[in-house]
Amino acid sequence: MTTAPPPLPTHRLGRLKVPAQGLGCLSTTSFYGVADPAEALATVHEAIDRGVALLDTADVQGLGEGERLLGRAVAGRRDRVLLSTKVGLERDAQGKFLGVRGDRAYIRERCHASLRRLGVDHLDLYVKHWAAPGEDIEEAMGAMAELVAEGKVLDVCLSEVSAATLRRAHAIHPVTAVQSEWSLWSRDVEVEILPVCRELGVGLIASSPLGRGFLTGRIRSEADLGPATDFRRTLPRFDPPHLRRNVAVVDALRPLADAHGITVAQLALAWLHQQGDDIVPIPGTARRDHLAENLAAVSVQLSADELAAVASAVPANAVHGDRYPPFLMTLVGN
Template identity: 75%
Template sequence: MRKDDGAPLPTRRLSELTLPAPGLGCLSMSSFYARADPAEAFATVHRAIDRGVALLDTADVQGLGEGERFLGRALVGRRDRVLISTKVGLERDRDGRFLGVRGDRTYIRERCHGSLRRLGVDHLDLYVKHWVAPGERIEEAIGALAELVAEGKVRHLALSEVSADTLRRAHAVHPITAVQSEWSLWTRGIEDEVVPACRELGVGIIASCPLGRGLLTGRIASTADLGPATDFRHTLPRFGPGNLTRNQAIVTALRPLAARRGLSLAQLALAWLHHQGADVVPIPGTCRRDHLAENLAAVFVELSAGERQAIADAIPAAAVHGERYPPFLMRLVDN
């Protein structure tokens, strides 16, 4: 496994925003996965910042606001060294059940003010519209977000898990800095239309779940490795008992390629993604410093064109079994 040598992180460009890569996904620090050790999670955020990581990603639905509160506490005295990205639009009730997607002006303004309060900041660097419901008028949501930009409460706008058509409609209302969507070796749907549309418009790409929610680390061999029943992945079809067994073929195919370069599986997967363009910023999530160091080292791995092709060819689309989300959530993405 390649070690992080402490070298300065390379920069990437998301539209008008230049920042180091990778960023840090903070989902696992508050919810959805096995419960994190708070002290280790705090130390991981601080270590990431000390290593030059700038983009820290959370959302208002993570832990029903606890993700933002956690990040706010972790950033005391460090706010001026980071770019905070949080999301709005995906609604959950007090018990954590998903209710759907909203983009009306009143809701967006309410949630923005709540995010600012929970984070303890006076502005959000990147505010991301979290998914788009079927038939939703993205123009209303972007209009409301543009008001927040004019008021100085938000610096840059982004969209999450949208279609190329929605991106173009949104960008016509107000410049979009980035699209944040799942992109990894086993989730490549955005390559067909969304990535070309981003590059046509000069919009950057934030690659979420770049390690396939843990599968591409090689550390998940069975559902028992997912941890407690509260782990969100137990609800995802790709991690269902039958599909997870078949998806192990992906890990098997990548192991010799990683071993040949002396890399961990996670580093191979991240290195491939880092080579997809200077407008791509992966945000691998972790709440552990050892995994952070492993992930950061991947940005310095050089892959030849032949190696990149061999990695991609090892995982054809037919090798991936199961949808990313249950049906009721799949209806809310890529609209």
């Protein structure tokens, strides 16, 4: 007889109580490798059955296909999930990144398009996807506030913004959470964003908590990436010269994971879970076996000495290469 896994503990994002780990749905769109739609759908269903509530996508993921798949996945399960999607980052029909928008008309139109693709009447979390340099975040937040008043959106979030932009946005309408990349190989949020989030009572959704798959230990060379279309091939950290040096990050963590009887991925997630109960990591996967591995990390408890050893093994400046190519780097942290 199979024993059911224990329920997930809850963390807090602003006013919301949320199961401690969510699911990033980027992998369901073949953004990295080639996703199997049937397995991706089964993975989302399995996540919901295991108590995962926060399901995160964006209107640009798969140029809308990510939202369509997620809409099919939550049909008949809507009352068990918190749907999160993003608006602002633009791509053309070929997938090229064009920039970031935050004007009122654009946000309203894109919100209604997302609702149609998801097949729902409201979004639980609507996330402003980055901010352009010099962007009028007040206009974007005003548009978000209108959508809240109309019942189309329940909570407003921001993604990859600066602490100053967070303060300005929060003054217009309460921000429930900031979604930013945070993992053992992307620790920038610890400097300014995390302290301001805690000052304002804003939660933090940790995206790419496994370093876009790098912290699984399965990527040791360029040959381990997906096909030519794999987005990671455009990222400096995965360029062969940087990648060869970054393998040392995983190698430094492996003995610590082995000593605890867990995988490197589980160690990385457990470290993040224990940074506070106002943090919800959203590791992405389109495979049920990887989902099970990730969820097992929620119950891993690391001692204070182990947490310190993990942080010491991978100091904030240990990773080589930027997170994004130059154009995209100009669009984050504004």
